Amino acid sequence: MDKKLKKFIQNATRVAPKISKKGEIFELRNGLVSQYPQTRKDAIKKTIQQMTVGKDVSSLFPDVLKNIATSDVEQKKLVYLYVMNYAESHPELCILAVNTFVSDATDPNPLIRCMAIRTMSMIRVEKILEYIEIPLRKTLQDENPYVRKTAVICVAKLFALNAELCKELGVLEDLTAALEDSNPLVVANAIAALTDIHETDPTVVPLPELIKDHISQFLLALNECTEWARATILGALADYTARDAIEAQEIIDRVTPHLQHVNAAVVLATIKVVLLNLPIIHVDTQSPIFAKIASGLVSLMSTPPEMQYVALRNMRIILEKYPAILSRELRIFYVKFNDPLYLKLEKIEILVRLVDPANLKQCTLLLSELKEYAHEYEPEFVSRAILALSQLAVKYSQIKFVSKVLDILLELFETRVEFQNDCLISMCNLLRHTGEQDEQLIKQVCLVVDAWDATDTGSPQSDYAKCNYLWLLGQFPAKFTNIESKLNPFIETFTQEESLSQMSLLITVVRLHQSISGQLLQNVLDLATHSTQDIDVRDMAIMYWRCLSLEDADDTLINELCHSVLPEIPTTLDTFSPELLETLLSELSLLSSVYFKPAAAMHRQAVRSEGKLKGKQMHELESLAQGEILKNMNEDNLLDMDTDFLSSNTTSNDTNGTALNELKDLFHLDSSQQPKSNQIEQGMNNLTLNKKNGSQSTNTQDLLDLF
Known part of the structure; x- marks a missing residue:
């Protein structure tokens, strides 16, 4: 209430005219040259507001720049903000204020000195370097x-x-x-x-x-x-390699307290320093330092979702190097109902990785949690949960547990019709992992898949699901009925299939060539050699064709081709190569740790904006600045009548010339002189009097004269 009352009293006693909310260019220009300091300050604020929303107000550069020499620090800061914004896009305009920057670099106010040297360094023009040497040296030694x-x-x-x-x-x-x-x-x-x-x-x-x-x-x-x-x-500190274990331990002890910092960037940077020094001191996984690291990682899960995502991506890297570091913090990473989708997917990735495969109770808890996720409504989240079920079963690797997961997948296959493709992929992953250890598992999967295409739900739709479906047909043909009728739809759409599906169909048909008709085999080989654009599919088809067409072909070779068994897959989780893992560990908390790409692969050459100004002399740069101002001012003319064309242009040119002359008089000073506030005030008053006497015309006046 005190602030509102103070503002009300200030507005009630105000004499200076206000700037309208529309913020038109001509209104802002009039406000910037007003005789009232408050009006000029309001005009600068409105100009900054228009600049912030993306409007081009570079035509006001001379008028804004004339307000820089003032004792009001807030107003000077606003002007510098304006100048810094156009230092990138219009560096030639900033040349006109070089002497002002040099003068402000020796101002008693340290804030003004900072703004001056910062702005000078942002003007990417070579000629500015002739003026930056002395201010930069002084500020580097500033008190x-x-x-x-x-x-x-x-x-x-x-x-x-x-x-x-x-x-x-x-x-x-x-x-x-x-x-x-x-x-x-x-x-x-x-x-x-x-x-x-x-x-x-x-x-x-x-x-x-x-x-x-x-x-x-x-x-x-x-x-x-x-x-x-x-x-x-x-x-x-992360870029430094300790000389010995004593120094590495000292660094770890000094940075460890920052693991509980409230800022996530500090926590991740601290973890990176600790992890890079751990191999030097040779500690085991039971060391207290790992508990402190785990505590720091857990604290990141109370941050906003965007920061949690970055933390989880970094945790995936850490868990691959130290899998047991978060094995006791399973519940912390459970998915919440209000989590965004990208966070839910990343949490599932972490849950499957941090679970201890030797802990049956923990695996059972996660299995129940993933089963709940599989009954959610978000398609992508449900698909990822179904895949996580198979990943968990492969990781635990006990037949009873795998059988339990398979029962859940079969139930989902029957109840969640829209996710049958994902269930099929997960079941095939389990069969590849167990091999032929349990005939009952194979029988259950094949029985369900054999009756799949006979129902109204159709057949596999995704490319990876088709590959797994064809693999089942070729690997366990005795478990299916009428295999040729199941292969014919894939042969008819062979040219429209993806390369993986084409390859799987070719391998399956060759494996089953003794139990299917020769015409079917001939059709697939013809399609694979003449109707595909994939070189790998074509080469494999030619190889199969030559092996099968040899007159004195050895049955041993044919049997090896047709009855080969895939090796047992130890895991279905994505992993990093050892070289990439070490690189990512050294780049934790950086953008490369989010994309899982080394920083060197993401580096882009910076594009400089001063190319057109390179090699120009000072007088040439000033001419460019004046031309830019004239161009922007001329673009502000709202009407261009035939009868008033000449007079309007003449008036505009007079106005531009006056503005440029005032700017020249104001800023072409010696570097040892500092503009005085009273000189600016006098210039403003003179400009206002000239306006009242009609010696200077504006775009607004030209527009009113037409009527």
Whole structure:
């Protein structure tokens, strides 16, 4: 209530005119050159608002820039925000304010000094480097740590713009010296800047040696900095390899308290540091450190869904290296009814992986949970739950347990008609795992599948389900009736099938060539050699054809081709290669750990936007800036009548010329001079008087004159 009352009183006593909510360009321009400071400030705010929603307000650049020399820090911050936004898309316009940036870099207010050096580093034009040297050196040695932490980041931006000049200026030595700064935020920013430079050119900065020499400073600064700074320092510690087990144990002891941090990025970065140092100290899985890691991972499950997803993707990597690390935390990963679909799918992946295959009670609990998931309504979630049932049975690998899972799958096959393809795939996975150990399992599956196509539910639809269906026909032909009638639909649609289905059909027909008609075999071989675009299918068909057509063919070769048995599959879970697993462990908490791809494979070359401005002289850049302003101003003309065309253009040109002249007078100052606020106020008053006397016309006045 106090804020509302204060705002009401302020509005009631206000004299300066307000800016309308529409925020038209001509209204904003009039507000920016108003004689009232409050109106100008409101116009700047409205301009920032229009810029935020995506509207192009670059035509107001001269008018906004004239408000930068003010004692109001809030207004100056808004103007710098405007300039920083157009520093990327219109860098030539920012050239006009170079001297103002240089002057503000020596302002007594540290916030203004930061904004000035930050904006200068964002203008990706080579000529700006002639002015950034002195301000950058001063800010790197500034007495205020907030200014220093901003300046070290600007060094990395300067290096990205012109590496050779950055070396010549010697600011890289100042950046290296910032690693010994007393302020932890400066140290963290220096690490981030050096890392960025090292990734661009590893020969410029010896980053591994610098981390090695300052490892004790990093560990001391870790407890005294912000969340972002902690994640940065932990990233540097992860890149460091301890000299011996004593140093590795010290690093683990110093970073372990951060496993309970509220920020998920800090927790994941800490886990990465601990896991990379564990092989050096040679601890077993019963060590207390694993319990602390598990506690940190569990704490991530109380974060928002998006962060939980990232955490679960990282857990998949960790569980493959240390499968028993979360074996006691099964219930934490149970799916909740309000979880989004992507989180449900990832939780199932984790549940199957963290269950202990030697713990029957735990496997039984998970089996009951997955059975409940299989009766949900989301198709993709149900499909994943059905597949997880077979993965759990294969992982536990006991015949009684497999038989129990098979009973659940058979029940789902009969009750959940829309998921029969997924049930078929899961049942075939179980048969491949058990082989021919249990004849009863084979009989149950084949009996259900044999009666499948006789019902109204049809036959397999997905490509992988068709492959499993054909595999069953070829592997256990004695369990099926009228096999040829079951193969004919696949032969008729052979050209429309996927390559895996074509390959499976070819293998099945060859295996059954002694029990089916020769015409059927001939048709499949013809189709596989003449009507397919897949080279593997064609080559295999030619090989089969030659083996079967040999006059003196050995029956042993034919029997090996037709009666070969697939090896028993130990697991159906997706795994990483050893090389990829080690790479992903070293890149935990990074984007590569979410996509399961190394960072080197995801790297893209940065595209710079200063290409058209490269090599230009200062006077050429100023001409480009003036042309851009004139172009944007001319685009603001709303009407173009034939009778008023000449007068309108003349007035517009006079207006543009006046604005550019004022801008030139205002900003073409010596670098040693600083614009005064009273000069700006006088310029505003003069401009307002000129407007009242009719010496300067605006687009609004031109529009009113037509009527």
